[in-house]
Amino acid sequence: MNKPQGLNLTREQITALDNELLSLLSKRRELSLEVAKSKEVDIRPIRDTQREKELLERLVIAGREKGLDAHFVISLYQSIIEDSVLNQQAFLHGRANPDTQKTQYTIAFLGARGSYSYLAASRYCDRRQVNMIDFGCQSFDDIVNAVESGHADYGFLPIENTSSGSINEVYDVLQHTSLSIVGETTIEVGHCLLAKPGTDLSNIKTVYAHPQPISQCSRYLSQHPEFKLEYCSSSAEAMTKVNDAADNNVAAIGSAEGGSLYQLSAIEEGLANQKINQSRFIVVARKAVEVPSQLPAKTTLIMATGQKPGALVEALLILKAHNLNMSKLESRPIPGTPWEEMFYIDIDGNLANQDVQQSIKELERLTRFIKVLGCYPCETVKPTQLTQSQLLIEPESSKSTETKPLSEVSNSAKYSRQYQPEDSEVMCKQLHIGGAHFAAIQIADLRLDDTALATLAKQSKETGFQALILQHSATAVNELQLKKSIKVIEQAGLVSGYLIEQEADLVTANMVDLLMLTGQQMYNQTILNQLGSLNIPVIIERNNMASVEDWLQAVQTVLEQGNQQVILCDSGVRSFAQPDQIALDLSALVTLKQQSHLPVICNLIQEDCEFKSAKAKAAKQLNVNGIIMSLPCNDTDISLLRELYC
């Protein structure tokens, strides 16, 4: 074998080649801007997916001839095209709003340099080739105040994350601001464990992080019970703490990019539960902007429908009638009006569009309050895909061996609508959940004496509950006591259930009518497998730090084992600003109802009293199939239940 050329020489050649690649990419960008200019004149949409398909198809063939595989070529060009589309959008948006064209923007964001908000803001400025002047803030209110008062040109607010859902506090801030949404941007949130260079993982005792990264990395953190978690107001604060620490036994969760600003190294990478972990930010400014018709636009509305039953559904039907897609729906309570809620709706459409204008007019007649928060370019560039047959295009030379088309095997998950389009129903004696059936369930402490339990169970039945789930956090189940309690429940005409908090609790499976798995055990494969082998309904509660994807994965495990009587139960997720508080995740309910045919119920036990009613009613409007409350319930809960049954 010939002696290979020296490493240094090869590396020099690679460096030279990379420089050439960069020059070519830069030239491609310039040409893409030329295309934008001609599209501005011809008024043609920026996106041309037919052109993209032809381009990808041609490149896959050309790449194969040069020894490059199709997947590599496609993912490379999907990134290049995304960059090209976003640059064209930024260019045309700037042209349509000349007063926004400056050489520098003062940007208010959460935390300091290095925080995810900072990274999102600097990326936004980079794309527009403007300098960014930092205006780090301590809270969302401060960000809004900075822009309203003119101290900053733009504010960056995180609105949702692919693993932890909507950021409710930002929606609350939007209720009271005079600012308009003028843009959005999504960044990849690659969580790393950041420490001083040379620090060994085994030395780490304390981890500083913002509550959101903690929730998004819950699986990694559960594998490190030795870490003491310290909450910080931003990832930048977490990094500062590690930088300032005298010892090498502390780490922060943040991005590698942000960490480098604090001289920290990533000692562990890919901490997030989900492979794709992205955060979407909205950009707010004092003046609304116009979006040229060639750009894909989003319009965000805020509205209150009043207490009229079915009003939200009627409002959504207006959008449907105008063929408008709603990409997001969120609900928040209105302070001072405990029975009403404010809805936030993202519509895929331009405010200047006839259908959008007409729907707003029609919505005005139906609502007590409606305001457009802004119309802005949509920055989600859905990558163009090639079909299997296009991907299997073989180079001319190897066409002699025919490629068999891939069989269309359905791999849909059992919980999904692809697997079963219609809503499924779970029936258990007098308890019917799913489809058009709405159910109410209570959770009671097993330590109640039989007389007290009998009185409460009777009240529960009279109030409209159909099932009572017993809970007892003791290490071993007292079977005798349990049997007596179950008898009392059945005598009251209720369905009996047991809350599974540990493996040992599974002994109750042949005593009660149904089981509920606590969210804390949602990742316990042994329990999931055993629940899957049962022939009674099981309610799977979402872990308050788990993503919807993880939750559905747990449900899939149960379904695969055979048990098809599965009910999903959302008990809320940790709140962004107050990690000690649990709040129902309404946007997750929308996603869930779209993705899954299984019945969904909401557990209101941990919900803040102030927001409980508004949240429960919004959940009902989103076609949730039932609720869980604690036993006994108070007068407010009773009247809420009555309203929910209406």
Ligand SMILES: O=C(O)C(=O)C[C@]1(C(=O)O)C=C[C@@H](O)C=C1
């Ligand atoms: O050819 C165009 O129309 C372009 O705008 C250029 C380009 C590209 O970068 O290749 C970008 C966006 C379109 O969707 C298609 C192709």
